[in-house]
Amino acid sequence: MEHAIECRHIERQSGTGFRLKRGQILRVIDPMGEQVADLMAFNAHDLDEVLSSGRSIDYANTIYLTTGHVLYSNRSTPMFTILEDQVGRHDFLLTPCSPETFQIIYGNYAPHPSCFMNLVENLTPFGIAPDRIPTTFNIFMNVRIAESGELTIGPPISKAGQYIELQAEMDLIVGVTACSAELSNNHSFKPIDIEIRGQGA
Template sequence: MTPTVRIEPRSGVAFRLAEGQRLTVIDPQGSQVADLLAFAQGDVREAISNGRTLDYEESIRLTTGNRLWSNRSRAMLEIEADTVGCHDFLLTPCSIDTFLHFYPDKPLHRGCFGNLAEALAPYGVAEDAIPVAFNVFMNVPIGPDGRISVLPPTSRPGDSITFLALMDLVIGLTACSAYASNGGSFKPIDYRIE
């Protein structure tokens, strides 16, 4: 059993994930979100793409059996297991700008965007190249009129999702910093590579 690594509240990490390795993202305390990004190791201009993924998977409710695709139409990750089944792939990582927009009275924070930008910079990923993340455990229902809501995640302590890497990747991963996405609390995220 490989060790489980903790991402502290409101922080983020980046690491390499080789083809064939499995990444399990765990919500240790429940009701927390993790923003996940993926880039091709060989050329980080190839990045995870919500548009390509929604095109090919033909669903916005991605879970076991679905794959996450790159902007070059290659499958990057496959969801192999998922005890939650509720994730978001529409919204961008929270940032100083989203904090100013949604929480003008609250203390500013660089958010998942800032955390991802710092963690991914050593891999050559520029801020402007950070796309929409696959927001693990994020609960974003869409009403019949198209309205988007952000509700607390339905994940319970110990819930997890496992991704199989289909190519050599650089992964960015956070414990989310926004107020709405995790019910107003800031919690850690755990992950394991196998």
């Protein structure tokens, strides 16, 4: 594997946005362990094409996407292929936490950082409006499903230094956050690191 051509450190409860060329590899790293990273992507040449939870889960026939699985767009076009996954547990059911999340779920009406607002802030410069941001791929998030259908959010099982690598299958605009939700991160907020490898097509 060639050396990273770009590295970014995402501080706790913050985010970043960037371009990724087709063929480049994105490594998302949990440097301290038990920290979720929300990921969203758009076709760099057509912002109406966006990463799709429904398509990706449908075609993989599993909610636990991992090594070898493809993440599809709303137009059923491959956006990412998961090349390597050292953790094996991520969520693609739940939306990025928002100010309303903390009001409705936590009963917290005080100002609170959120993945949705961090994505909005970092994707707006690329022309992406808030209403374009759908369900994110919640890397390292540990969501368990009971037979009744009830969801339980457990601590991430990621350990310090573990990562997932995704290869871009088209030119992309990508947003990544270090998640701000207490339940998702075992009540401790930590940073996320990313590396971009390869020159792309």
